[in-house]
Amino acid sequence: KDYQEPPAAPLFEVAELFCWSFYRAAIAEFIATFLFLYITLLTAIQVSNSPSKCSSVGALGISWAFGGMIFVLVYCTAGISGGHINPAVTFGLFVGRKLSLTRTLFYMVMQCLGAICGAIVVKGFEGNSVFELHSGGANVVSDGYTQLAGLGAEIIGTFLLVYTVFSATDAKFSACDSRVPILAPLPIGFAVFLVHLATIPITGTGINPARMDILGGTIGRGSVSGLLPPSCDKGISIQV
Amino acid sequence: KDYQEPPAAPLFEVAELFCWSFYRAAIAEFIATFLFLYITLLTAIQVSNSPSKCSSVGALGISWAFGGMIFVLVYCTAGISGGHINPAVTFGLFVGRKLSLTRTLFYMVMQCLGAICGAIVVKGFEGNSVFELHSGGANVVSDGYTQLAGLGAEIIGTFLLVYTVFSATDAKFSACDSRVPILAPLPIGFAVFLVHLATIPITGTGINPARMDILGGTIGRGSVSGLLPPSCDKGISIQV
Amino acid sequence: KDYQEPPAAPLFEVAELFCWSFYRAAIAEFIATFLFLYITLLTAIQVSNSPSKCSSVGALGISWAFGGMIFVLVYCTAGISGGHINPAVTFGLFVGRKLSLTRTLFYMVMQCLGAICGAIVVKGFEGNSVFELHSGGANVVSDGYTQLAGLGAEIIGTFLLVYTVFSATDAKFSACDSRVPILAPLPIGFAVFLVHLATIPITGTGINPARMDILGGTIGRGSVSGLLPPSCDKGISIQV
Amino acid sequence: KDYQEPPAAPLFEVAELFCWSFYRAAIAEFIATFLFLYITLLTAIQVSNSPSKCSSVGALGISWAFGGMIFVLVYCTAGISGGHINPAVTFGLFVGRKLSLTRTLFYMVMQCLGAICGAIVVKGFEGNSVFELHSGGANVVSDGYTQLAGLGAEIIGTFLLVYTVFSATDAKFSACDSRVPILAPLPIGFAVFLVHLATIPITGTGINPARMDILGGTIGRGSVSGLLPPSCDKGISIQV
Numbered sequence: 001k002d003y004q005e006p007p008a009a010p011l012f013e014v015a016e017l018f019c020w021s022f023y024r025a026a027i028a029e030f031i032a033t034f035l036f037l038y039i040t041l042l043t044a045i046q047v048s049n050s051p052s053k054c055s056s057v058g059a060l061g062i063s064w065a066f067g068g069m070i071f072v073l074v075y076c077t078a079g080i081s082g083g084h085i086n087p088a089v090t091f092g093l094f095v096g097r098k099l100s101l102t103r104t105l106f107y108m109v110m111q112c113l114g115a116i117c118g119a120i121v122v123k124g125f126e127g128n129s130v131f132e133l134h135s136g137g138a139n140v141v142s143d144g145y146t147q148l149a150g151l152g153a154e155i156i157g158t159f160l161l162v163y164t165v166f167s168a169t170d171a172k173f174s175a176c177d178s179r180v181p182i183l184a185p186l187p188i189g190f191a192v193f194l195v196h197l198a199t200i201p202i203t204g205t206g207i208n209p210a211r212m213d214i215l216g217g218t219i220g221r222g223s224v225s226g227l228l229p230p231s232c233d234k235g236i237s238i239q240v
Numbered sequence: 241k242d243y244q245e246p247p248a249a250p251l252f253e254v255a256e257l258f259c260w261s262f263y264r265a266a267i268a269e270f271i272a273t274f275l276f277l278y279i280t281l282l283t284a285i286q287v288s289n290s291p292s293k294c295s296s297v298g299a300l301g302i303s304w305a306f307g308g309m310i311f312v313l314v315y316c317t318a319g320i321s322g323g324h325i326n327p328a329v330t331f332g333l334f335v336g337r338k339l340s341l342t343r344t345l346f347y348m349v350m351q352c353l354g355a356i357c358g359a360i361v362v363k364g365f366e367g368n369s370v371f372e373l374h375s376g377g378a379n380v381v382s383d384g385y386t387q388l389a390g391l392g393a394e395i396i397g398t399f400l401l402v403y404t405v406f407s408a409t410d411a412k413f414s415a416c417d418s419r420v421p422i423l424a425p426l427p428i429g430f431a432v433f434l435v436h437l438a439t440i441p442i443t444g445t446g447i448n449p450a451r452m453d454i455l456g457g458t459i460g461r462g463s464v465s466g467l468l469p470p471s472c473d474k475g476i477s478i479q480v
Numbered sequence: 481k482d483y484q485e486p487p488a489a490p491l492f493e494v495a496e497l498f499c500w501s502f503y504r505a506a507i508a509e510f511i512a513t514f515l516f517l518y519i520t521l522l523t524a525i526q527v528s529n530s531p532s533k534c535s536s537v538g539a540l541g542i543s544w545a546f547g548g549m550i551f552v553l554v555y556c557t558a559g560i561s562g563g564h565i566n567p568a569v570t571f572g573l574f575v576g577r578k579l580s581l582t583r584t585l586f587y588m589v590m591q592c593l594g595a596i597c598g599a600i601v602v603k604g605f606e607g608n609s610v611f612e613l614h615s616g617g618a619n620v621v622s623d624g625y626t627q628l629a630g631l632g633a634e635i636i637g638t639f640l641l642v643y644t645v646f647s648a649t650d651a652k653f654s655a656c657d658s659r660v661p662i663l664a665p666l667p668i669g670f671a672v673f674l675v676h677l678a679t680i681p682i683t684g685t686g687i688n689p690a691r692m693d694i695l696g697g698t699i700g701r702g703s704v705s706g707l708l709p710p711s712c713d714k715g716i717s718i719q720v
Numbered sequence: 721k722d723y724q725e726p727p728a729a730p731l732f733e734v735a736e737l738f739c740w741s742f743y744r745a746a747i748a749e750f751i752a753t754f755l756f757l758y759i760t761l762l763t764a765i766q767v768s769n770s771p772s773k774c775s776s777v778g779a780l781g782i783s784w785a786f787g788g789m790i791f792v793l794v795y796c797t798a799g800i801s802g803g804h805i806n807p808a809v810t811f812g813l814f815v816g817r818k819l820s821l822t823r824t825l826f827y828m829v830m831q832c833l834g835a836i837c838g839a840i841v842v843k844g845f846e847g848n849s850v851f852e853l854h855s856g857g858a859n860v861v862s863d864g865y866t867q868l869a870g871l872g873a874e875i876i877g878t879f880l881l882v883y884t885v886f887s888a889t890d891a892k893f894s895a896c897d898s899r900v901p902i903l904a905p906l907p908i909g910f911a912v913f914l915v916h917l918a919t920i921p922i923t924g925t926g927i928n929p930a931r932m933d934i935l936g937g938t939i940g941r942g943s944v945s946g947l948l949p950p951s952c953d954k955g956i957s958i959q960v
Contacts, residue, residue, distance in 0.1 A: 035880055042918040050921070052294070054534065054772070057780045060297045060304070061917055064780070068914045072880075075907040076887035121876070125869040125922065149365040153282075156361070160275055160312075167316035185903070187315040187425070194308045197301050198282040201290070202365065292534070294774065300537045300544070389605040396601070400515055400552075407556035423665070427555040434548045437541050438522040441530070442605065532774070540777045540784070629845040636841070640755055640792075647796035663905070667795040674788045677781055678762040681770070682845065 008097035016103065025081035026106050030114040032073040032085045037118025040065045045122065049130055059200055067193025074185040083185075087111050092162050145202050153202045157195035164191040248337035256343065265321035266346050270354040272313040272325045277358025280305045285362065289370055299440055307433025314425040323425075327351050332402050385442050393442045397435040404431040488577035496583065505561035506586050510594040512553040512565045517598025520545045525602065529610055539680055547673025554665040563665075567591050572642050625682050633682045637675040644671040728817035736823065745801035746826050750834040752793040752805045757838025760785045765842065769850055779920055787913025794905040803905070807831050812882050865922050873922045877915035884911040 016022045043057065043065040050056035057064075074083040084090045087108045094104040123131045168184040256262045283297065283305040290296035297304075314323040324330045327348045334344040363371045408424040496502045523537065523545040530536035537544075554563040564570045567588045574584040603611045648664040736742045763777065763785040770776035777784075794803040804810045807828045814824040843851045865873075888904040 031883070035876075035883075038876060039880070039914050039918045042922075046918075046921045054294045054774045055779065056921070057778070057783065057917055058297070059295065060301045061780045061783070063297065063301070065914060065917050068910050068917075072884055072907045072910050072914065075903065076884055121872070125865065125873060127864070130864075144367070144370075145365065152361065153365060156275075156278060160279070163271070163275075164312055164316055183315065183423070183425070183903070185907070187312045190308050190312050194279050194305060194312065197297055197305050197308075198279045198286075201286045201296070202282075294534045298537070299535065300541045303537065303541070384607075384610075385605065392601070393605060396515075396518060400519070403511070403515075404552055404556055423555065423663070427552045427665070430548050430552050434519050434545060434552065437537055437545050437548075438519045438526070441526045441536070442522075534774045538777070539775065540781045543777065543781070624847075624850075625845065632841065633845060636755075636758060640759070643751070643755075644792055644796055663795065663903070667792045667905070670788050670792050674759050674785060674792065677777055677785050677788075678759045678766075681766045681776070682762075 009100045009103075011101045013100040013102060016100065021080075022103070022106075025103075026110045028077045028080040029084060029107050030110040030117075032077050032081075032083070033111045033114030034118045034121075036069045036073055036085055037115045038121055039069050041119060041122045042125070045126055045130065049126075060197075062200065063193050063196035066196045067189045067191075069189075070192040071185050071189025074188050078185065081107070085111065086161075088158055089162065089165060092165075150202060153199045157199055160195055161188075161191050164188050249340045249343075251341045253340040253342060256340065261320075262343070262346075265343075266350045268317045268320040269324060269347050270350040270357075272317050272321075272323070273351045273354030274358045274361075276309045276313060276325055277355045278361055279309050281359060281362045282365065285366055285370065289366075300437075302440065303433050303436035306436045307429045307431075309429075310432040311425050311429025314428050318425065321347070325351065326401075328398055329402065329405060332405075390442060393439045397439055400435055401428075401431050404428050489580045489583075491581045493580040493582060496580065501560075502583070502586075505583075506590045508557045508560040509564060509587050510590040512557050512561075512563070513591045513594030514598045514601075516549045516553060516565055517595045518601055519549050521599060521602045522605065525606055525610065529606075540677075542680060543673050543676035546676045547669045547671075549669075550672040551665050551669025554668050558665065561587070565591065566641075568638055569642065569645060572645075630682060633679045637679055640675055641668075641671050644668050729820045729823075731821045733820040733822060736820065741800075742823070742826075745823075746830045748797045748800040749804060749827050750830040750837075752797050752801075752803070753831045753834030754838045754841075756789045756793060756805055757835045758841055759789050761839060761842045762845065765846055765850065769846075780917075782920060783913050783916035786916045787909045787911075789909075790912040791905050791909025794908050798905065801827070805831065806881075808878055809882065809885060812885075870922060873919045877919050880915055881908075881911050884908050 040062075044062050047056045047058060047062055070085065073085050077083040077085070082093070084093070084107060090099065090104055090107045090111070093099050094101070099107075164187050168188055280302070284302050287296045287298060287302055310325065313325050317323040317325070322333070324333070324347060330339065330344055330347045330351070333339050334341070339347075404427050408428055520542075524542050527536045527538060527542055550565065553565050557563040557565070562573070564573070564587060570579065570584055570587045570591070573579050574581070579587075644667050648668055760782075764782050767776045767778060767782055790805065793805050797803040797805070802813070804813070804827060810819065810824055810827045810831070813819050814821070819827075884907050888908055
């Protein structure tokens with residue numbers, strides 16, 4: 001075949017610390033995660049806060065907000081930072097040796113900072129009382145579902161997302177089928193949209209650990225459902 | 241013209257049984273059908289189970305779940321297995337001699353296994369009582385419609401889907417119009433979305449036999465509406 | 481510049497009557513108009529017939545049905561017949577001398593036949609009583625709007641559609657900007673979606689004369705709003 | 721690298737005043753802004769005026785109307801005028817020295833004229849009483865939100881839009897990643913859609929000054945939220 005698997009990224013790469021593009025990429029991750037949290041959290045809280053669901057954008061609107069933001073942000077930042085936005089994706093790519101450890105850690109810190117800023121702005125706009133009333137949009141397992149179902153839903157949802165991301169960016173694909181990289185951000189966005197359509201009623205869908213960790217109270221489950229799946233997924237993706 | 245119709249696939253091709261890509265393709269079909277059933281069935285049952293339709297994603301959300309999953313999965317697996325997901329599509333391509341019999345049968349078995357696993361997971365998440373209450377999301381002809389209307393709706397719906405698939409992947413098209421293969425997964429996904437928009441109120445839309453057969457009780461109609469149309473469609477597509 | 485305006489089509493072209501592609505194109509127009517009417521009319525009547533709007537796909541679902549079908553059908557038939565589907569588009573292209581008179585008339589006849597068949601199938605599925613109750617989905621000017629507002633809304637809506645079609649298929653564009661023809665069916669479908677979003681509450685949106693003429697009772701307005709705008713539009717498009 | 725930053729546009733360019741393409745571009749901006757105002761305002765007023773939200777297209781439909789129109793119009797006019805439609809975008813590009821002052825002023829005048837015409841047509845269709853009842857669709861800060869929250873929401877919303885526009889059209893991107901310009905109008909349209917999803921409940925979302933200024937009563941805030949952000953955004957975009 002006529003493609004070349006890129007070499008594994010080194011664990012520590014000192015050179016990149018002196019490169020402006022390294023910091024520009026991290027800033028792009030910060031801005032993207034900030035905008036992602038801002039739009040999605042605002043939409044979700046306003047739907048919860050709406051007296052009649054029919055006059056809000058509803059659960060369908062929330063799903064579009066998540067999926068659409070991922071589409072736009074992956075499109076905008078793919079050429080700068082790779083367009084991760086999600087620490088689970090960053091971690092998955094690190095496990096696959098596509099990123100150095102320094103870059104992985106710096107991205108994750110910036111993503112969490114961006115998410116915190118986004119949540120603070122939404123809290124400022126909505127006021128403390130409304131924000132607390134809806135628990136800051138944090139994910140909880142709904143009544144009628146077991147903790148295991150919540151964990152399972154998060155695992156399968158994250159699997160679908162990471163599976164789509166790997167399919168869309170695989171070097172093998174790009175070589176044999178020029179169609180794939182052109183549309184790439186669109187199916188990634190749709191994957192996020194679809195996971196939310198299906199699992200908002202179960203857990204509120206927390207496939208992005210950046211979103212969960214900073215919103216308090218779900219850190220335990222967040223790290224389980226966010227960090228475990230990418231590694232499982234990796235195994236399966238690589239096998240396939 | 242400057243295109244070449246690919247030669248008809250042989251009925252039995254022993255060589256492909258010793259090829260890793262054959263098994264990889266079948267695994268991709270399994271994963272894709274599993275994810276398809278999981279997301280769509282979960283969305284459909286949660287809408288049925290929602291006390292007020294306004295707080296769920298509604299019939300529009302169900303249609304998006306079906307169409308969006310087909311878009312994402314065709315995008316992800318087109319380069320690996322051809323992205324059938326649907327036994328009706330596999331069978332239609334077999335009739336058109338694009339697939340060997342061995343591959344056709346292996347795909348169909350994997351698709352049905354994937355669908356069964358997806359349904360089992362959804363049943364596990366929702367609990368037996370909720371799952372049975374909504375008949376496992378199985379398709380029945382609604383009150384006010386005759387069996388003939390149900391069969392007709394399934395036939396025309398499947399025709400629209402197979403017509404779009406053949407238009408999007410025809411070698412003639414690709415040669416004279418480079419635009420077509422780039423967008424291909426998008427109109428295929430939209431075709432599924434639109435069929436569901438129109439026919440959910442009639443039969444619940446069962447254009448995917450993998451979905452129907454395993455959900456019990458509709459196997460008879462499933463085989464009629466699922467296997468008949470592709471062959472009719474084939475006739476019409478070839479004629480056109 | 482490095483593009484060539486294609487020469488004006490002759491009024492009568494005897495040669496094309498002996499060419500299989502001429503009849504294939506007309507059959508594609510028939511199938512496309514049939515599928516278009518079938519899906520859109522079925523969706524519209526089922527929404528009208530639904531006791532609670534919230535359990536149907538609603539006005540948003542109707543708009544998606546119209547826009548999505550145009551996207552899929554333009555995609556499927558663009559390489560065969562040019563993907564008109566709409567007599568107003570065929571007439572507009574005839575005025576612009578892109579089609580011969582014979583082809584224009586044959587297309588229009590096939591489009592109207594396809595539309596009639598689609599309406600008959602929907603009538604068969606829904607039963608006479610439901611079909612008549614909703615006037616067969618025919619367009620009427622709603623209460624609270626004048627006839628002039630209805631005509632104006634149809635004219636501006638058709639203008640937006642024809643403007644998008646001309647922008648997407650203009651030879652000048654294709655030469656200087658390779659992006660345009662790749663996405664072309666998508667903005668055309670969106671234009672139809674958007675016109676329906678805005679004008680369903682006014683007239684039900686009848687920018688496709690094939691849909692209106694055969695549904696009875698609105699032929700007069702149909703021909704006014706359907707045939708007048710393309711020629712006005714043409715004037716404006718050419719001027720721009 | 722193998723791209724060239726285009727040279728800064730001169731402040732005054734007399735030559736372009738004698739060029740037909742200059743006037744064609746301004747006419748395209750007029751038509752685009754007219755169609756944008758017409759479709760979006762009509763959709764918004766009809767949703768407000770609908771007795772039950774469930775029988776209208778709802779807040780989700782309004783968001784689609786704004787985002788979809790931007791997608792279609794950017795697609796149609798990108799090759800003619802650059803597809804600004806929005807004075808904030810025109811002003812932002814002027815600050816970035818991509819446009820001459822004469823072109824900037826002429827565009828803005830034509831955009832405002834187009835917006836006024838669009839609003840007049842909608843007023844004519846809906847009648848004075850309905851139009852006044854809903855304040856002509858003008859943006860006001862909703863109850864429960866401070867003026868500061870309204871201003872902040874407008875600033876972040878405009879930032880997301882301008883950030884996407886700059887990402888999609890940057891010469892650096894186009895050189896290293898051929899994917900970007902092909903999809904460009906789609907993420908721009910989605911950005912507008914997403915901003916409306918999130919901020920319609922706060923201010924009605926007035927990121928387009930052309931829309932606000934002519935609808936009276938909000939000129940003060942309009943100029944603050946419309947003109948300030950692009951310059952801030954510019955700073956940040958350039959820095960990144």
